[in-house]
Amino acid sequence: MNQPEISAVPASASTSVSASPTPAFRHAAGPADMKEGERRIVMAGNISIGIFRVRDRYYAIRNHCPHEGAELCRGRLTGTMLPATQPRQYEWGRDNMILRCPWHQWEFDLETGRHVANPRLRVRTWRVVEENCQLFLEI
Amino acid sequence: MITTQASYTQRIDADVHVRWQQDSDLLPCLPRGWHERWLHGAGHTQAGVRIQPKLYDPCDTNNGSPVRTVGAQAADDPASLIRDWLEPHTLDAALLSVYDAPILSTFGDIVYPMEVARAINRWLADTWLEADPRFHGSIVVATQDPEEAAAEVRRAAASHPRMVQVMLPAGTQFSYGHRRYYPIYKAAVDCGLAIAIHAGTEGVGTSHPPTPCGWPGTLAELGVSRSTTFLGHLTSLVTEGAFVQFPELKIAAFETGIAWLPTYLWRFDKNYKGLRSECPWLTELPSAHVRKHFRFGSQGAEPAPDPAQFWRLLRSTGGDDMVMYSSNAPRWDAEAPDDSYVLTSCPSDKRERIWSSTALEIYPRLSKASAALSPTCSS
Numbered sequence: 326m327n328q329p330e331i332s333a334v335p336a337s338a339s340t341s342v343s344a345s346p347t348p349a350f351r352h353a354a355g356p357a358d359m360k361e362g363e364r365r366i367v368m369a370g371n372i373s374i375g376i377f378r379v380r381d382r383y384y385a386i387r388n389h390c391p392h393e394g395a396e397l398c399r400g401r402l403t404g405t406m407l408p409a410t411q412p413r414q415y416e417w418g419r420d421n422m423i424l425r426c427p428w429h430q431w432e433f434d435l436e437t438g439r440h441v442a443n444p445r446l447r448v449r450t451w452r453v454v455e456e457n458c459q460l461f462l463e464i
Numbered sequence: 465m466i467t468t469q470a471s472y473t474q475r476i477d478a479d480v481h482v483r484w485q486q487d488s489d490l491l492p493c494l495p496r497g498w499h500e501r502w503l504h505g506a507g508h509t510q511a512g513v514r515i516q517p518k519l520y521d522p523c524d525t526n527n528g529s530p531v532r533t534v535g536a537q538a539a540d541d542p543a544s545l546i547r548d549w550l551e552p553h554t555l556d557a558a559l560l561s562v563y564d565a566p567i568l569s570t571f572g573d574i575v576y577p578m579e580v581a582r583a584i585n586r587w588l589a590d591t592w593l594e595a596d597p598r599f600h601g602s603i604v605v606a607t608q609d610p611e612e613a614a615a616e617v618r619r620a621a622a623s624h625p626r627m628v629q630v631m632l633p634a635g636t637q638f639s640y641g642h643r644r645y646y647p648i649y650k651a652a653v654d655c656g657l658a659i660a661i662h663a664g665t666e667g668v669g670t671s672h673p674p675t676p677c678g679w680p681g682t683l684a685e686l687g688v689s690r691s692t693t694f695l696g697h698l699t700s701l702v703t704e705g706a707f708v709q710f711p712e713l714k715i716a717a718f719e720t721g722i723a724w725l726p727t728y729l730w731r732f733d734k735n736y737k738g739l740r741s742e743c744p745w746l747t748e749l750p751s752a753h754v755r756k757h758f759r760f761g762s763q764g765a766e767p768a769p770d771p772a773q774f775w776r777l778l779r780s781t782g783g784d785d786m787v788m789y790s791s792n793a794p795r796w797d798a799e800a801p802d803d804s805y806v807l808t809s810c811p812s813d814k815r816e817r818i819w820s821s822t823a824l825e826i827y828p829r830l831s832k833a834s835a836a837l838s839p840t841c842s843s
Contacts (some may be wrong), residue, residue, distance in 0.1 A: 408744050409744040410745065429737070442749075
């Protein structure tokens with residue numbers, strides 16, 4: 326369920342833009358000075374996007390919960406009990422990679438944008454690149 | 465009946481109650497040491513004291529006579545049941561249970577209720593299942609000691625091929641998702657038996673009051689409240705992962721109603737989406753588990769004034785494929801096929817399911833027995 330499908334660029338790989346196909350558009354997202362666990366909400370045109378820094382990588386996810394439209398990126402950044410195969414099997418994982426919607430506590434994986442309870446439901450994510458101490462969203 | 469096997473619809477009554485004619489009928493199946501309590505104790509304790517408030521039940525024909533442990537209000541003779549119920553309604557199969565027997569799980573002690581359960585299972589197989597191939601049996605256990613109950617499930621299942629389910633009472637000390645019941649579920653699954661949960665025993669003996677907010681004072685109040693007890697079990701079974709642990713486990717619900725199910729599942733699914741991390745073994749919506757693992761008896765279904773509304777509501781969560789005909793015969797509120805709200809109002813393409821295939825889906829032993837009994841093409 327939690328297979329990463331979109332890989333964010335390591336913060337240290339500041340010149341790795343060429344690792345992916347040429348994006349259609351790059352949107353400046355401010356200085357690359359975020360601290361571990363910090364978030365920043367930016368506008369790309371009229372789309373609100375949250376940028377998160379977790380374990381030296383940057384992630385971008387749409388600031389809109391597909392459930393009832395809450396500002397998803399205002400929610401708690403946390404981990405979760407991983408999908409289990411047996412009753413009473415509790416294993417904590419995805420630490421600081423789960424964004425919980427502030428309204429109804431739906432869990433979304435920061436990396437894939439997928440709703441953990443129903444992976445068919447997905448929030449848009451974008452690749453973040455760091456270049457010359459600045460962040461850019463590949464839109 | 466002359467018909468082809470392909471077009472013939474089995475007519476299955478999933479809930480029929482039987483009893484012995486006299487308490488002494490059970491003695492040959494009960495160890496000698498328990499005869500005195502069985503004949504003279506007649507209740508939850510040796511002294512015959514029932515440890516629960518007794519609701520006045522105007523429909524209980526046993527009212528006024530000495531309190532019996534189990535066995536009131538049911539058919540007491542195979543020939544009569546065939547003549548008065550199976551033949552008039554051309555039933556191909558009837559799932560029999562001793563109506564009050566699940567009360568044994570609410571006794572405070574452990575050994576005696578289990579001995580009585582064993583005796584009842586032996587008696588049911590010898591007296592009823594051997595009397596007619598249309599009769600199918602329900603195993604009763606006392607759940608106080610789940611390991612011993614599981615051993616009895618295996619013994620009774622092996623004792624007769626037409627034992628098709630284990631019948632547990634709705635009123636309990638622990639909800640049925642609790643892992644203490646796992647040995648019973650494992651035995652049932654291993655033997656190809658369904659677990660039936662029948663309304664009754666709410667507030668009796670060691671079980672909780674019939675509603676979470678307290679005691680009803682009348683049967684009028686109790687009867688309407690009964691769905692609440694069962695939905696506690698349904699929620700617990702799904703959430704605590706019984707169907708993850710036992711993917712083959714099937715639950716039959718009797719006298720619980722069903723029209724409450726769709727709206728309840730809407731809420732269950734909604735909450736799961738936010739609270740999944742508390743039950744991470746659930747990787748499907750709760751409603752998907754319910755559709756796979758639960759079936760509901762038709763007797764006691766809520767008769768909406770407009771049947772179209774009832775069926776539309778059920779269809780919204782697949783409930784129209786989860787209901788099977790059950791009469792509760794011969795109790796005072798039994799529903800004959802012609803009186804059954806579900807059978808008389810259902811869409812025509814659901815009739816076969818209600819009569820037959822919904823039940824066959826959860827009773828593998830019934831399928832085998834029915835296949836052996838099916839009328840063959842003789843025309």
